[in-house]
Each structure stands twice: as C-alpha cells, then as structure tokens.
Amino acid sequence: MITDTLTVFSRELRPTLRNPFTIIISMVQPLVFLALFAPLLPKTDGGALQWFVPGIVVMSCLFGASMTGSNLLFEIQTGSHERMLVTPLRRPALLVGRALKEIVPMFAQAALIVLVCLPFGFDLHLGGALIGMLILAVFCTGLGALSYTLALASKNQEWLFWTVQQTLLFPLLLLAGVLLPLDDGPGWLRTLAAFNPLRYVVNAERALFSGDVWASTTATGLVAAAVVGVLGIAVGVRAMRRSD
Amino acid sequence: MIETRGLTKHFKDVRAVDGIDLSVRRGELVALLGPNGAGKSTTLRMLTTLIPPTAGTATVAGLDVVKKQREVRQRIGYIGQGNGAGHSQRGRDELISQGRAYGMSVRSARTRAAELTESLGLGDVIDRTVSTLSGGQRRRLDIAMGLIHEPDILFLDEPSTGLDPQNRANLQDHILRLRARHETTIVLTTHYLDEADSMAERVIVVDHGRIIADDTPERLKAKHVGDKITLGFATDEDAARAARKQGGEAYGRELQITTEQAPRQVLEIVDDLRADGLTPTEVEVTRPTLDDVFLTLTGRSLREGAA
Ligand SMILES: Nc1ncnc2c1ncn2[C@@H]1O[C@H](COP(=O)(O)OP(=O)(O)O)[C@@H](O)[C@H]1O
Ligand SMILES: [Mg+2]
Numbered sequence: 001m002i003t004d005t006l007t008v009f010s011r012e013l014r015p016t017l018r019n020p021f022t023i024i025i026s027m028v029q030p031l032v033f034l035a036l037f038a039p040l041l042p043k044t045d046g047g048a049l050q051w052f053v054p055g056i057v058v059m060s061c062l063f064g065a066s067m068t069g070s071n072l073l074f075e076i077q078t079g080s081h082e083r084m085l086v087t088p089l090r091r092p093a094l095l096v097g098r099a100l101k102e103i104v105p106m107f108a109q110a111a112l113i114v115l116v117c118l119p120f121g122f123d124l125h126l127g128g129a130l131i132g133m134l135i136l137a138v139f140c141t142g143l144g145a146l147s148y149t150l151a152l153a154s155k156n157q158e159w160l161f162w163t164v165q166q167t168l169l170f171p172l173l174l175l176a177g178v179l180l181p182l183d184d185g186p187g188w189l190r191t192l193a194a195f196n197p198l199r200y201v202v203n204a205e206r207a208l209f210s211g212d213v214w215a216s217t218t219a220t221g222l223v224a225a226a227v228v229g230v231l232g233i234a235v236g237v238r239a240m241r242r243s244d
Numbered sequence: 245m246i247e248t249r250g251l252t253k254h255f256k257d258v259r260a261v262d263g264i265d266l267s268v269r270r271g272e273l274v275a276l277l278g279p280n281g282a283g284k285s286t287t288l289r290m291l292t293t294l295i296p297p298t299a300g301t302a303t304v305a306g307l308d309v310v311k312k313q314r315e316v317r318q319r320i321g322y323i324g325q326g327n328g329a330g331h332s333q334r335g336r337d338e339l340i341s342q343g344r345a346y347g348m349s350v351r352s353a354r355t356r357a358a359e360l361t362e363s364l365g366l367g368d369v370i371d372r373t374v375s376t377l378s379g380g381q382r383r384r385l386d387i388a389m390g391l392i393h394e395p396d397i398l399f400l401d402e403p404s405t406g407l408d409p410q411n412r413a414n415l416q417d418h419i420l421r422l423r424a425r426h427e428t429t430i431v432l433t434t435h436y437l438d439e440a441d442s443m444a445e446r447v448i449v450v451d452h453g454r455i456i457a458d459d460t461p462e463r464l465k466a467k468h469v470g471d472k473i474t475l476g477f478a479t480d481e482d483a484a485r486a487a488r489k490q491g492g493e494a495y496g497r498e499l500q501i502t503t504e505q506a507p508r509q510v511l512e513i514v515d516d517l518r519a520d521g522l523t524p525t526e527v528e529v530t531r532p533t534l535d536d537v538f539l540t541l542t543g544r545s546l547r548e549g550a551a
Binding site: 003004007010011014015018074075077078079080082083084085086087088089090241 | 292293296314317318320324325327329332334337338341344345346347
C-alpha cells in the first residue's frame with residue numbers, strides 16, 4: 001500500500017519538479033497574499049500574525065488539495081488514468097498518492113510563510129506546528145480524494161469540475177473562519193460553521209501553531225480531519241469502482 | 245486463457261454487450277472485428293476489470309474478473325484506445341513507474357524499460373516529454389507500457405487507429421514479433437478489415453453487442469461468401485453454353501461461378517471447357533474480403549460504419 005502510494009505520488013510529482021518555474025510561482029503567491037492582507041489585520045495584542053498565519057497555511061493546502069482532480073481530468077481524457085486503473089495498484093493509493101502530490105509542496109510553502117513571518121514577531125512552536133501540519137495533511141488527503149471523485153463524476157465536462165470546486169471551496173473557507181474571525185458573526189453563521197469540519201481543523205491549527213498542544217481543540221481537530229480523511233477515501237474508492 | 249458466459253453490459257438502455265460467449269486458448273491471436281459502437285471496447289473493458297458486467301461471467305487466466313480483480317490485473321497487459329502515457333511525463337519515467345505499479349523493483353523496471361525501448365525503436369525519443377512525440381511513437385510507447393511486466397495475456401483496443409499506413413504496418417509487425425517470441429495470448433480489436441485479415445488467425449465478428457461469426461479469416465470467407473470466378477467468352481452464345489456445362493450464371497459474354505477454392509478449380513474448369521471446344525478469352529478470380537463477409541452477415545458494409 002505504501003509502495004503503491006509512493007509510486008503514484010512520485011509519478012505525479014515528477015513533471016512539477018522538472019519545471020521549477022511552477023514551484024516558484026506557487027511559492028510567491030501566498031506571500032503576496034500575506035503581504036497585502038497582513039497590514040489590514042487589527043492591531044490587537046500583537047497576535048494578529050499568530051492568528052492569521054495558520055489560516056494562510058490552511059488556505060494554501062486547501063487550494064492545493066482541491067486541485068487534485070484537475071490533473072486527473074486531463075488524464076481521464078487522454079487515457080492514462082484508465083491505464084493506471086488496469087494495473088494492480090491498490091485503489092486508495094491512486095487517491096492518496098495524487099492528493100499527497102498536491103499537499104506536500106504546500107508544506108514547503110508553509111515553511112516559507114513561517115520563515116518570512118518570523119522577523120515580524122511570529123512566534124513559532126515547532127512541535128505544535130508539525131502536529132498541526134500532520135492534522136492538516138489528513139484533512140487535505142480526504143479533500144483531495146473528494147476532488148478526485150468530482151473529476152470522475154465530471155469526466156468530459158471540465159466546466160462542471162471547476163464550477164463545483166469553486167462554489168464549494170469559498171464557503172468552506174469562510175465558514176471555517178480562515179481569513180476573517182467568525183466570533184462576531186450572526187448566530188446562523190456560527191451554527192452553519194459548527195457543521196464545517198474545517199472549522200475544527202483551523203481552530204486546532206491556531207492552537208497548535210501557538211504551542212498549545214494539549215488543548216482539547218487539538219483532539220477535535222484531529223477527529224474532524226480523520227473523519228474527512230476516511231470519508232473522502234471511502235467515497236473516492238467507491239466512485240472509482242462504479243465509474244464507467 | 246479467456247472464458248466468458250453470457251457476458252453482458254448495459255448502459256442505461258444501451259445494450260453495449262449482449263451475451264457474449266467466448267473462449268480463447270493460450271497463445272491465440274484473436275481479433276474482434278466490428279463497426280464503431282459494436283461493443284468491442286466494452287467487452288475488453290470488462291475483461292480487463294475496468295467495468296463490472298451487468299450479467300454473465302468472465303474468467304481470465306482462470307481468474308474471475310469480478311472476484312479476483314487484483315490477480316487478473318497482475319496477469320494482463322492492456323493498451324486502451326487512448327494514450328497510456330501521461331502527456332507531461334517523459335517516456336522512460338512512465339515505463340519505470342508502470343513497472344513499479346506491477347510490483348517490479350526500480351532496478352528491474354529500469355532494465356526492462358531499456359529492453360523495450362530498444363526493441364520498439366524508441367531509443368531517440370524515450371527521454372522526451374510524451375506530448376512532443378508523434379502518434380506512432382506514442383502508440384509504441386503505450387505498447388511498451390503494456391508489456392513492461394511481461395504479461396501472459398495482452399489486450400489491445402484499436403492499436404493502430406489514427407496511424408498512417410506505414411506506422412500501422414510497423415506496429416502490426418511489432419505485435420506479431422512479440423507473439424512469435426513470447427507466445428503471448430493476444431486479443432485485439434479493430435475496425436480495419438485488412439488488419440484483422442492479415443494479423444489474426446481467428447476473427448470474431450461483433451455487431452450490436454453480439455458475436456455473429458467466429459473463425460479463421462479464410463474459413464469465414466469460404467463459408468459466408470465464397471470465391472468468384474469470372475470467365476469471358478467471344479460470344480453470348482458461348483457463355484450460355486458454358487453455363488449449362490459448368491453451372492453458374494451467364495451475364496452477356498461473361499460467366500460467373502461461385503465456389504470455395506477458386507484458384508485451384510479455375511484450372512479444371514478451363515480444361516473442361518477447352519475439351520468441349522469453349523475457350524475462355526479472359527479469366528478472373530475474385531477472393532472475398534472480410535467486408536464481404538460482414539456485408540453478407542448483416543446487410544451493411546463495415547467500410548461505411550468505420551468512416
Ligand atoms: N460509458 C458508457 N456510457 C454509456 N454508453 C456507453 C459507454 N461506453 C460505451 N457506450 C455505448 O455502448 C456501445 C458500444 O460501445 P463500444 O464498446 O465503445 O463500441 P466499439 O468499441 O465497438 O466501438 C455504444 O453504443 C456506446 O455508445
Ligand atoms: Mg472502441
């Protein structure tokens with residue numbers, strides 16, 4: 001299973017690594033975002049960055065993971081996806097390997113964001129941050145698997161994939177309080193947010209990046225991530241078996 | 245090597261494959277011939293575990309394609325209608341990762357990739373990005389990928405469609421050589437008549453999801469159409485007389501005789517006629533094509549369907 005996942009993962013990653021330009025672009029993007037957004041943050045107890053940075057990290061991983069299906073769309077059309085389905089590769093490995101390909105570069109990105117923020121008073125707690133990234137990876141693997149499922153369902157209608165992806169992604173981000181805090185929002189908004197698993201992951205990230213490892217938020221975040229991870233893979237494998 | 249019983253696939257209300265009974269022995273080279281939409285790809289996709297049958301059963305290498313998917317996948321190679329190699333990948337990388345997918349070590353996948361590159365004449369292009377390869381090169385790379393793990397059974401879906409005649413011939417050559425060397429069981433689909441005719445020793449004609457004929461190309465032609473001998477005479481009168489002696493139909497100064505072994509019989513017929521003082525001025529032997537077979541069986545021409 002691990003070998004299979006690595007096989008899929010390294011196959012997917014190879015063209016990206018061969019083209020460093022795309023990597024540089026994807027690195028610069030969140031930094032620009034950060035540079036434009038950070039000055040707008042309220043100057044509360046100096047913790048604005050502390051609050052904001054985990055959100056940015058979550059956001060870029062999410063963008064990455066939700067793209068998992070976009071490469072697949074093309075490979076469904078050309079036939080190379082079909083070719084891989086006929087190999088004995090274990091089905092979950094096909095999902096996880098592709099999702100990881102989108103997520104792992106995001107880890108490098110997260111490291112870069114954190115490094116850039118250190119001189120501006122961002123307080124890094126390495127242990128917590130690493131655990132946070134692990135939880136995020138679990139969540140994003142599930143999300144990647146769902147993106148894969150969406151690609152399978154869209155097949156030849158590329159617009160369908162992008163429409164659904166965009167329509168779902170932004171509410172998911174907003175209702176998780178990734179960019180703006182939800183605490184002051186109206187009641188209905190907070191109720192909706194309570195059903196968003198990403199909400200718990202984001203809370204956990206914020207606590208963990210501040211070194212608060214043993215908080216209950218960590219546990220709820222982990223559970224939420226695990227639920228999405230398992231569910232995503234289950235749905236994806238099922239879709240793969242049923243698709244024709 | 246392959247056994248199916250009542251193999252069936254319905255897509256909503258389309259009966260793509262409608263009860264196929266098939267039996268392929270080890271080492272056979274079988275061509276599924278039929279027009280577009282006949283159900284060839286769907287049959288192959290069921291045999292290669294890509295889609296589950298709606299009804300019926302199929303075993304490949306003695307393994308049920310629904311219950312033993314992973315084991316079946318390990319034993320077969322599949323070259324689909326599309327391109328197996330990712331367009332942004334390099335050929336050699338794809339070959340090696342394909343080998344890894346079949347559980348080969350990096351080292352043996354690398355060795356095997358080099359062998360296949362050599363034997364399929366891909367040496368100059370194997371380290372290029374797939375999207376820069378020509379259609380023929382890409383198709384040979386697909387074949388190399390299907391062969392990386394030396395499968396016992398190889399499925400090819402329209403391997404030469406879209407290639408120019410020269411590349412087609414080249415590809416057919418590779419497939420035949422492969423077969424001669426490894427005794428691989430091969431099932432391919434095609435809508436090219438000449439391809440089925442020249443490559444396969446067994447042709448299965450498929451139409452509307454059913455098998456309508458299954459035999460060697462020669463026997464299919466002999467059984468369903470027969471050869472045609474056309475003899476020309478000096479006068480209508482001679483032609484009519486010859487028809488009375490030899491059978492067949494006279495049309496003006498021509499006599500047409502349908503038979504099973506024209507090249508041999510034509511000599512006897514001409515000798516007989518000469519003995520009777522009737523010397524043909526012209527002799528023509530027409531052997532049927534598989535298209536004639538299809539036309540006889542279905543009333544439609546394959547050429548129109550394939551256009
Ligand atoms: N995934 C699918 N969904 C719906 N109909 C399909 C699908 N695949 C094939 N068909 C239909 O099944 C029939 C047989 O198709 P196919 O097996 O591809 O034919 P062939 O390969 O002989 O050209 C066609 O009518 C085709 O439109
Ligand atoms: Mg087809």
